[in-house]
Amino acid sequence: MRELGELIASVILPRTPQVVFSIFMVTVCAYAVSQGLEVIARVTELFYPFILTLFGLMLILVYGHMQFTHLFPVLEHGIRPVLLASLDPSAWRGEFIVLAMFLPYLARPGRGRSDAMLAAALVGFILLLDALASTAIFGVTTARINYPTFEMVRLAGIGQFFTRMDAVWIIIWLFGMFGKVGIFLYVTVIAATQLLNLKQDRPMIIPLSILTIVLSLSLFENSTLMILFLTGPFISYAFSAELFIPTILLIIALLRGKTAVCRDGF
Template sequence: MLKDVKISVRQFAVLVMIYTIGTTILVIPSGLAADAKQDAWLAAIIGVGLNLLIVCLYNKVGGYFPNMTLTEYNEKLFGKWLGKILSLSFIFFSFVGSATVLFYMGNFVNTQVMPETPIQFVNLIFAIVVAMGVRLGLETIIRAAEIFFPWIIMLFIILVACLLPEIQLEKLQPIFSVGSKPLIKAAISVVGTSALPFIVLLMVFPAHVNQYQKAKKAFLLATLIGGAGFVIITFLCISVLGTKMTERHMFPSYALAKQINIGNFLERVEILIAGIWFLTVYFKTTFYFYGFVTGLAQILNIEDYRPLVLPLGMILVVFSLIVYPNVAYMAEFDTKIYIPYALTIGLLYPILIVGVAAIRKLMTKN
C-alpha cells in the first residue's frame, strides 16, 4: 500500500489549512448567522477553539500507532471483524463527505456561475480531476496543494483588503445579545464542518508524515490559521451584508464579494471568492475520496488502490447527484442529521480508539 510515501511537515500543514477552509468559507457564515445572528463571528471564534481540542484528540490517536493508518490500527486494536466493521463506517463517512462536497461544487456552479449548464456535467468534470489526483498519489496531490496555496492566500488578502472600506461596525451590535445556547449550537456546527472531517487525514497522519512530533504542532498551528480565515470571512459577512442578508444567502461570502466597488472601477470581482473556493474544495474532495479509496483497499487487503479509483469515481458521481434530492433537503440534512453523524464518527469514534488503546497499553504493562 505504498508504505514508502512520505510528506514533509510543511506540506502537511498546507494540507490542513486548505482542508480547514474547504467548504467552510462559502457555506458556514449562513448557518452561523441563522443561529447566532450578529454574534456569528464570536461563534466562529469559539468554534476554532473547539477545533483545536479536536486536533489534540487526533494527535493522541496518532501517537498510539504512528506507523499505521486508521483502517490498519482498527484491526490491530479491535480485532479482525470488529475492526473491519468500524473501518467500513469510516470509509462510508469519507464517501458521503466526498459526494456532498461534490454536490456543493455542482450546485454552486449551476446556480451562481453557469446556470444553463446541467449539474451532471459539472460534477462529472470535477470528479474526473479528483480521480486523476487520487490515482497519481499522495505526493502529487500534496505538491499541487503547495503550488496553489500561495494563490489562495493572495486571493484571500485581496478580497479582505477590498472589503475593508465596506465594513459597518454598527451591524455587529448589540454584542452578546443572543445568549450562550445559540452561540454553542453555532460553534458546534463550525466544528462539524471544519474539524471533525479531519478524521479523514488519519489515513495520512502520522503514517505518511516524516516528522511526527513536529507534525503534531503543525497540525494545531495550521488549524488555527485556517480557522482564522473563516472567522474573518464570517466577520466580514456580518459587518458588510448584515445578519438578515447573510442568513438569507446560501453562499453569503460569494454575495459578499459582489459588494466590492472601489471608485466605480474595481467591481464584480466575486470570482476571487470563487477561485479560493474552487481550489480548496478540490483538495477537500480529493482527500475525502482518497480516504475512501485507500481505506477500502486496505480492508480488502489490496496492495495497490489505484485500480479502484475509476469504478469508485463513477459511483461517486452518481451518488453526488442523488445524495441531496433538492436544496431544502440539503439544508435539513446539514442542520439536523450531518452534525450528529459527524460527531459520532469524528469525536466518539476517536475517543473509543484512545480509550481502548490506553486500556490495552495498561494491560500489557501489567
C-alpha cells in the same frame, strides 16, 4: 462538492447540468489520487498562497461596505444561542480528523500533531475573519443568505473598472475544492484498500470515483434539502464519525498498550 455545484449552476453556468461539473472535478481528483499523495499536496501548496492573497485583497476591497455596529450587541441573548449555533460549523470543521490517516506517510511523524493543530488554528482564524466581515456587511440577514462569502465578493471592486471578482473567486474556490475532494477521495481509497486487504489501491479509484459522483448528485433533490441536512442530521453523523468513533478506537488502543499512537501523532 454538491454545494459548490449548486452555486455554479445558479450564478455562473445555469444551463450546464451539475453532472458535468461533478464528472470534471472527480476525474481530475481521481487522476491526482492515482499519482499519489505528493501530487495532491504539491498542487494545493502551489495554489493556497494565491487563495489567501485573494481573500486578503477581498477583505480590503469590501472594507468600505462594513458597518461594525452590526457586530453589536455581543451575547445579547446569552451564551446558549452561540453554543447551539456553533454545532453546525464544529461538525464540518471536525473533518480535520481525516489528517490522522496521513500520519504513517509523514517523514517526521512526531510533528504531525503540532502541524495539524497549527493548520486548524489558521483555518479557524480565516473563517473567523470571513464570518466577521460577512456579519459586518449584511448584519442579521447573514444567517438567511446561502452563500454569504460569495455575495460579499460581489461587492468587492475599485470604481467601475475593477469589478466582478465573483468569477475569479469561483475559480479559486475550484482549486480549494480540488484539494478537499482529492484528500477525501485519497483517504477513502486507502481505507477501502486496507479494509478489503488489497495489495494495490489503484483498482479502488475508479469505482469510488463513480460512487462519489452518484452520491453527490442523488443524495439531495435540491439545495434547500441539502442545507437542511447539513444544519440538522449531519451534525450527529459528523460528531459520531469525527469524535465518538476515534475516541473509542483510541481508548481501545491505549488499553491494548499501543501507546506509540500518542507519541507519533494524535
